Amino acid sequence: MPDNKLNLDTRERILDVAERQFMAHGYEGASMRMITREAEVNLAAVNYHFGSKEGLLRDVFRRRLTWLNTERLSVLDVLEQQANGEPLKPSQILEAFFGTLLRIGEDDALGGMTFLRLLGRTLTDPAEFIRTFFAKEYAEVLERYKLALFRALPDVPRAEIVWRLHFMLGSMSYAVAGTDILQVITGLEIGDISGQDDNNVSEAKKLSERLLPFLLGGLRAPLPQFADSTIQQQVSLAKTARNTLQEKE
């Protein structure tokens, strides 16, 4: 049986190629033969090192998510320590949660834009084992940040906060996936996201600069006030827009 001191070359090479192929073609679309051919290893190497194709995908993510999870937790720890028991500001929480993620895109050692895109695309994969895997991997971090948001917005119903966390995850996931139809249509208008190495860093920066203000604006938007007159309400929101969800800073 294989131990833990294996040939790192082979393992890492497989993980690198698999990360890229899963990103480019999806989990089902990337075959083990394509992966092992490009990694220049034997076909059986994947089953030997990772047990199965599912195991390979899991390890592709685990390699990056362990860093992301501990980083997100420690950043939140530092913030809460500095706050001395006071609630954090929503902007701080979003910055910690999404900023930490987006920093991956600027550092190829953490996975770079390749991993970010893979993450965004895989988060919407309907396969059961993928969903349960993510649920388990994200559980602790999401719980911590959820509670932080509850404390930061004590006057907002908790269900509403969860909804908006939900929406924010969607914006981030989709933006980072880079499969947007807008990109196909508008082309270079918002920058060529499919660029290579050097571009990725500036690309991640541009994305981060623009995504976080958007998310904060969405999180702090006025709440729906009348539960059943949706259309009228939304139209009139343009005028009465500034009186709810006020952040106390």
Add this chain to the structure above:
Amino acid sequence: MPDNKLNLDTRERILDVAERQFMAHGYEGASMRMITREAEVNLAAVNYHFGSKEGLLRDVFRRRLTWLNTERLSVLDVLEQQANGEPLKPSQILEAFFGTLLRIGEDDALGGMTFLRLLGRTLTDPAEFIRTFFAKEYAEVLERYKLALFRALPDVPRAEIVWRLHFMLGSMSYAVAGTDILQVITGLEIGDISGQDDNNVSEAKKLSERLLPFLLGGLRAPLPQFADSTIQQQVSLAKTARNTLQEKE
């Protein structure tokens, strides 16, 4: 050769089952044998009526998107006619674009939540023919709404508007896909989205009530002001936490 006046029973039955299976398992995950077995038609019927599996997926979407596209365009036409040459309000534009989509979820005759979920999940599929298909199907409508937003927000750089349209599409797509990890974790906290028929209507309404204010808040959020100090911001935020992203209200 098949004409256009076919046996609607078989065609429609295949489309209904395929819509559901593509939603549940993804394009690659749903096999023609599963689809034809559940639709109780011969295996060869798909190739006879739709030419190929790709053709089937295309027609599954075309059946719904033709309604969506014409509805979105006509709603915008009416709004612009009523505005008498004046720019529309952003809330009107979002209501027309996203509200029209979300109405599908309330009407099973238009596809219901099944189609909405399929749409959300397929929008992030990396397969080439899917992306080019959507690009072509969405091109005209997106161009019209983009221009409407440019007119509604004349002081905002157009590139920023495109970015935010991008983010809004992401929130909507992800929320509607219903594969969110938050749902797996928080469970029933925001309502059981996988409910059946009756639930779908109220589910779609609840989603619409909450998504549109969020999107509007994101669209109208203050713009990023310093273009290049992002990284330092993120790292140092833990310490100097209160001086960035200030919103002027």
Add this chain to the structure above:
DNA sequence: TATTATTTAAAACGAACGTTTGAATAATCC
């Protein structure tokens, strides 16, 4: 009625899939 369109059944196509096997090779340990 003649003709065309649709549906069924059954079988097979070649290709690709993830996985397994058993022998050969490389690395490690006593």
Add this chain to the structure above:
DNA sequence: GGATTATTCAAACGTTCGTTTTAAATAATA
């Protein structure tokens, strides 16, 4: 240095995939 374990390799496994080809039967149209 010999024994043991870890890794690599070529080859084959059985299954499933989308598609096509037969054929006959039924339905719709001219």
